[in-house]
Amino acid sequence: MTHASTVDGIVVALVVGVRLVVPLFIGRFPLPAILASLVVDGLDKSILQAFTGLDLTNYQSYDKALDIYYLSITYLAVLRNWRDRYAVNVVAALWYYRLVGVLLFELTGLRWLLLVFPNTFEYVVIALEVVRTRWDQRRLSHRAVLGLTAFVWIVIKLPQEWWIHVAQLDFTDEFLTRVLGVDPDEGWAAGFANRPWVLAALVGLVVALALGLRWLWPRLPAADWAFTLDADEVARRSGAPVRPAGVRAAVTRWAVVEKVVLVGLVTTILVLSYPRIDARWWAAWVVVAGVVLVHAAVQVWRVRTSRTGPTSLPGLVALNTAISLVAMSVLAALVADGRTGDVALVDALLMAFVVGLMTALYDRWAPESWTARRGEPAPLTAGADSSR
Template identity: 45%
Template sequence: MSVEVVFWGVVLARFGLPLLIPRFPLPAILGCLVLDAADQSIFQAFGHDPPFYQSYDKAMDVFYLSIAYLAGLRNWTNRAAGEVNRFLFFYRQAGVVLFELTGLRWVLLVFPNTFEYYFIAYEAIRTRWNAVRYSLKFWVLLAAGIWIVIKLPQEYWVHVAQLDFTETVADVPWFGPVVLAGLLGLAAVLYFVVRPRLRPADWSLRLRADPLPAGIDEAHERAAYQAAHRKVLDSAAVEKIFLIGLISVIFGQLLPGVEASELEVFTGIAIFVVINSAIGLWSARRGYGWDSALVSFGVVFATNVGLVFLADVVLRRRREDLSLDDTLFFVFLVSILTMLYDRYRPIHDYRMAEEAKVMADGGK
């Protein structure tokens, strides 16, 4: 097998596997986690060290975590869990932007990636239990436990101490046995202490995401909901601007060919998001919509490519701050996140509105 086939196979897997997270949340994000840890070992096994891959590796991490956040909008039924999820995601993204701008490694200790393990924990619970049963206090304590017990030590180890697990195991004879003993002890606590205290499971193992609400599971229903409840500039548009804008700033810092400033990247993305929102709202009010995510992405991508070249023609300038490859990459990024956000945010809002109606009726 050639090195090029292995390299592009890994890259395509890094971008393709996250797209399964909305339908198969737990196995897909665990697969992303494993692939993220194994990709460098795969390259080394074939004697390959791709230039700039460290930057692309970090960018692809941001990409799959963004898809996970959007999957939460699509699937999660507990309002409190979703609000904690939103805070953890944007808190981490703000920290990554600050780190990329300053280069201060301790920033990542202050802004740990609690979001990823919190998402995994929610989805692990949902496989057997109804997440609606749990209160805000439960989700906050769960996030705090992950933050303090798991992520702070991990962030310190990786980003502050800059230690490598494999090298430490090889250099420190007692380290490996201690880690193994700790893992066995944790497994024993979970099995003998936590497991007997768990409430009976609500259903058999569910790895696939739950069905969408019947009133919003088709494209024309999402379009009607958007037409009735959306404005070009509303809270959803602002969230989408920060979601895609922060991620684009991170990508702009990581990708070697991007010369635009952080403000230019964020402003340009914000303009694109607003234009996309206006086009999407116009389409929704005319009943346009596609059940196929692939078709929806194709329409959004083609529209954004057209907007990029139209902007260059109107401004009468050549694009010198971004290469063609980087430009198309950003268009791809904006298009896929815009498409998924516009598909999944109405589902989230519909669920929350239905929950509010139930609460107003006294929980009946």
Template identity: 40%
Template sequence: MDQVVFLLVVGGRFVLPLLIPRYPLPAIIACLVLDGVDQTIFQLFGYDPPGYQSYDKAMDIFYLSIAYLAAMRNWDNLGAFAVARFLFYYRLAGAFLFELTHERWLLLAFPNTFEYFFIAYELVRTRWRTRPISQRAWILTAAAIWVFVKLPQEYWLHVAELDVTDTLRDYPWTRWALAIAIVGGLAILWYVVRPRLPRPDHPVLLGAGPVPAAVDTVTDLAALRVGGGWVWSWMTVEKVVLVGLVSEIYGQFLPGMTQDNLELFVAVGVLVVVNAGITLLASRRRWTIESASYAVLARIATNVALVFAADLFLGRSAAGWDTFFFLCLISLVTTLHDRYQPVYAYRHREAAAAAPK
């Protein structure tokens, strides 16, 4: 039974993030909640998964990566996206260093500010237009989250190594303190913050909304790729760094991994570049797949064939399940990046063209 519970929880932590690009706020909150209760669920069923800390950080990075790619597609405020990009890669670097050293203070030095910043942006977007908000306001928002929310939280969890569930159980008075804090916070939001908010620009918006018409279909995206010739480009460099670091983090705790860090990063990087070349070739031939799900499956099949052919050519033994997992991970992230980065690039180009000379 405990193994079934573990598989259900892990499955949920892989599936829920896939909803973030279309339903950013509800999906990331669901991911946040599951992240917060998964260990409690394991304990309720008497299961203590080995290497939980590494597993937890890897799953966190997975859904944060999908959230980052979703921001690339959905956010029309480029200043806010620039802040989010820094916060995401800062945390990604910290998570990678933590997996290499297992020094818990690194999680305090590299706090996960990106997650709450993403939530803050999406909360604003539910009722107001985000484009008019200045980058300075977004930087101040990120700074406030960093100092007043994430630093105390990261210290509590990773330096003091305290658990909310255990604290509430061992010190009953903390339940009343938590209840008072929640009620007080809600009262401040309702009676102090709410009356001072500007008039909403639109009804409650939980879906992602449309992208610019010029990049609304995979045919449009293909034409943009052909025009940019995106293989040897910053777009590919970012994919190599993103997929490489995420793969390194997973590679630290998967039991069947035998490659060292550099070997894994180079192998992943080569495959990402090959995928970029195949994508550009397919775009030139107008071989496009409208469905993102089918596109991911097609890329998985292509990557499996590439690895199988490489094994035959090099005379190596057939790859195992860990390799297949990495191929699925690489295929998913690169497919989403290929579809969402051109949307950001288009917005960036339009903003540059509209800027006063």
């Protein structure tokens, strides 16, 4: 192995590792972890271009998979932390609307679908998490939540989705070429040296924003608590019950159905976008649905028999991944059509890990009314939470 390939491998491992690990903090520290994931998502390709000699032709497929990964964790964190059921319902609708749009895009290749199904979910969650740092989110009226959603959808996301997915323009390249007047390969230093007034204007904009925030700050409503980024601290200060320790199982009918839909959509999108897997989309969904039902059956058995098992999240994810891998192998053999028999072990492990992680997080973070704890009756036939 050459020195260049070793360096390339280290850089890729660091970039992908950061993109996999940072989202795991979204449950406890949602706002900083989401923003960090967003920043890394925006910089990762530039870092790989600058520090490796790799061919990044297919990187968009991997990037999309990592985006779905961290956004899925963001949705599960909303279930974990938010107590305003109306706001949960709104962002859940936005999340599933986007997933359906991405699935349709993967099936048809029509880029305008991403404009029709924009990723409004992410920015609405960020905005409401900003509110939760100092105020009780439940103070927001239904009209305010819908107004915020409409603003993000129309003013922010539609132009952004058009720029990225329809016009297919790169912000960095366009800014360097059109604003700074240099070739993108020359870099930022050369660009600001060519047009230093742009740097001065950007500094002035930052100063103006800072002065605007300073003017606005004392005019905001009185805070409900001191600034915090800890979701558990928000729960304590708002008087909401803090989640009890221990392993829980989301096994109500609603929970099982949502896990099938959620994990099925996410995994099917990954299968369709992943360049090394060739499978029928409906077969992938059938396999994943079967795997989720296997997980639910195992959870019901554990709860009813008070069986012990992993209590740490890494242990639970590892066990769920192993169960997923076995179940996927069996179910895939039943629906294979000759195109699914050559899936590499590392790719099968990746898909099994996604299913294992999402089922583990859902079981831990779903609302209490959807779950049972060991030693309690497993409400597999119980109805869904009426507030959802």
